[in-house]
Every structure is written in C-alpha cells, then in structure tokens.
Amino acid sequence: MTLVAGVDSSTQSCKVVVRDAETGALVREGRAPHPDGTEVDPAAWRTALQAAIEGAGGLGDVAAVAVGGQQHGMVCLDEDGAVVRPALLWNDTRSAGAARELTAELGGGQAWADAVGLVPVASFTVTKLRWLAQHEPGNAARTAAVCLPHDWLTWELAGAPGVDALVTDRGDASGTGYWSPLTGEYRLDLLERAFGRTPVVPRVLGPAEPAGTVAAGDLVADGGAVLGPGTGDNAAAALGLAAEPGDVVVSVGTSGVVSIVSTTPMTDPTGTVAGFADATGYFLPLVTTLNAARVLDATARLLGVDHAELSRLALSAPPGAGGLVLVPYLEGERTPNKPHATGALHGLTLATAEPAHLARAAVEGLLCGLADGLAAVAAGGTPVRRVFLVGGGARSEAVRRIAPAVLGVPVLVPPPGEYVADGAARQAAWVLAGSDTPPVWPSAATEVHEADPVPAVRERYAEVRDLTAERLG
C-alpha cells in the first residue's frame, strides 16, 4: 500500500492524517495543540507538527506529504532563514489602521479588488507588513523573506534550504494581498507599497507541482518523501471534501468561513467576499468571521457547562431565543469589518435570562454571521449546489440542527473528521500520481439536516448587530 500524509496546521492545533494513496482510507492520525494568542512563534507550530507526526506513527513509510495551514499569518525570516519575530496570525487585529491606510492609498476597495481580488482588512498579510514597517522598523529591516504558516512548515520539512527555496501555492498566495488570482502573478508593487521594499516571497507552484522532498531530520527520520505545494486551510478543506463548482463549505472552526468553489474569479469592492484561488486551479471566494467555535467555548464557560450540555440547552430553547440575540464579536470582527468591536447581548428580559436562551442565542448569533456570508458568496453568481458544514463547531448537535433554519438551506454534514488534513493528503496523492486531476477517493456519507427557515432570527439579528461597544484600550 502506498501511503500519503496530510497536515492541518490550524489556529488551535496541528493534525496529521496518513491515508492510502489509492483508496483514501484512513490509516493513522495524530494531533497536538498550538499555543493560544494571536501572535505565535512558528517554532511552536514545528514542535506541534513533530508531536502530531509522532502521534500518527511517524512518516517514514509515507511516499508524499502536503501541508494545509491557517491562512494569512505573517512569518518573517532573516537572510539566514531564522524567524525574525513571532508570527502575527489571521485573527490579530493590530493592523486595522494599516488596512484603512492601504485601502485609501490605492483609491478604495474597487482598486484593491481589481488588483488582488480582496480589500485589505487586518487579517491579510499585506496589512501586517505595513504594521511591521511602521511599528518595528528594526524587525522590518531584518526581514529578508516573508511567507505564510503552510509555506514555512513545508520549507521546514524540506530541511529549511535557504529562503530562496520557499514555495507556496495559488490558494494561500491569494490571501496575502500581494498576489492576484486574476492574473496568477505577484503584485510586488503592492508589497513594496506596504513594506517599503520587496522581501523574498515564495515561488507559487501549480496545484500538483512537487515542492521538493522531505529532508531526513528530527521531523521525519527517513527523508525522501515527495512534498506537495500545500495550501491554505480553506482550500484544503474544499479539496478534502472533493467540493465541486457550486459547492459551499461552511466551516465552524476558530474562524467561521463560508466558501464556494467557482470556475471564475470574484472581485467584491465592498470587501465582504475575499476572491481567493482554490487548490485545484479554480477559485474560492469566501467570507470569514473571527468568531465561530470559540463563541460556543466562551458561552459554555460562562454557563459552567460542557459542549454537550450547551447543545442540549440551545435545543431546548425556542427558535429566536425569545428575542435574545448574541452579537458574537468577542474577538472584534473581520466580516463585517469591525476590528475593535466587542460582543453584545440584546433582548434580555426576565423571561430570556435563562441558560437555555443564552445557549441558543450563541448558536444563532454565530450562524447569523455565516448566513450573511452565504448570501454574499451566493451573490457572486455561482449557483449554490450543495452546502457542507464542517469544523470543530459542527460537532455540536445544536449547530447542526439550527444551521439549516438560520442559513435557510439544507446542510450536508460529513462525519466528524479532519477535512483540511484530508485535503492536504489528497493533494499529496495527486502530486505522487502526476495526474491532471486529483485522485478520486470515495466521499464520506453525509447526514442531511433540513429545517424550515426561520427568517425572523436573521431579521432580529440585523436590527441589533451594529449596536456594540468598542473594546477598551
């Protein structure tokens, strides 16, 4: 049996799956946690990758490996390839001011959307680089190369062979703000505008182009496995689900994401939809929120219950939670662009001051943000074919059952799994096969969840979602 491995280096953890290259059958898996925080030393991802690889029984017998990773994180390397400072992650909002400046400098959202398919917000790498140049000129001066989390881990697996050897793929490059999915080229002028000069950026590989081989070392004792280009986690999830044009993936992870596989690029001058590329040669317009599964974590903590009880409570309250609305901007928000907002609870009465109502409001609040996202990606013109629901939050029965009512469409829920890592593994198998299209692996049977749409939930949410306080400090 030929084995391939896929990695998901996500916000909260690192997951490794080992699969049969031919059938896609899961053979082994491992995982390890990442540290909390919106800036993280990449060395922690490497340590977690090493632990996850060990947990998955090592990769010595694996023929190919690819890495999927959280998008947009700014990894700065000096001329010797050493990390300059902890990486700023996609959910770090300190570059919100830089995003505003950059948008204005180019003449507004339309100019950015036309140039690179997105409008700057604090999540994107280009704004983090502007922040670095302004606030840490010493670190900026030491930065010889900039790359993304998955690029860096791929390069580490290759033995860190000098910064000129860095590679990436279309999917993740399209989330930087200085690579255009419309032309397939870097916009180094925009990188220079943000950073003041042009550091080395990774070479962008094709969807199934080999990225070299794994070096023998502490991550993998026996080197030689073929490396795939890897990709951003959302593009990897779409590949793991074998999503086809028109398929929407709603992911309730640390981020909330609504993405659609599309054969044409999307440019949204409002910045609601980011017009990314996917990992197969198509496009992946998506909407991302900063607040998803952690809203459930925080509400469970507040109520002193576990996730199973939170779900039971939510399902015991009426749709709309009697008018109680949780606006879930606990980490600020990216879509809508409110980096300094806080969460809010509206509609509190003696009747709604109940754990069950709060639990329901939390689930509905995060889903309302995603419902807005679904409307925005659907407005792009690609007809919606199917809607998949994945991510850690999809393990909640309440999320699975309430999602179709709030989103207004049936949702397909595959078995709990690591679809990002699976997508990376499928890419690794594709690279190995050298075929034109990814290998066909049997799709997991999905549970279909249907419910009568309850538009009143979104209507009430829309009435109050802008009534939030700014963060202190």
Ligand SMILES: Nc1ncnc2c1ncn2[C@@H]1O[C@H](COP(=O)(O)OP(=O)(O)O)[C@@H](O)[C@H]1O
């Ligand atoms: N049964 C559950 N109900 C609700 N949330 C859950 C459940 N199981 C896990 N989660 C949450 O899912 C999140 C992790 O999901 P995951 O998709 O792996 O995130 P990421 O890829 O962003 O690291 C955590 O916040 C975790 O608490």
Ligand SMILES: O=C(CO)[C@@H](O)[C@H](O)COP(=O)(O)O
């Ligand atoms: O910023 C985005 C997409 O634009 C996020 O989706 C990150 O890619 C993090 O993903 P998770 O760790 O939540 O899966």
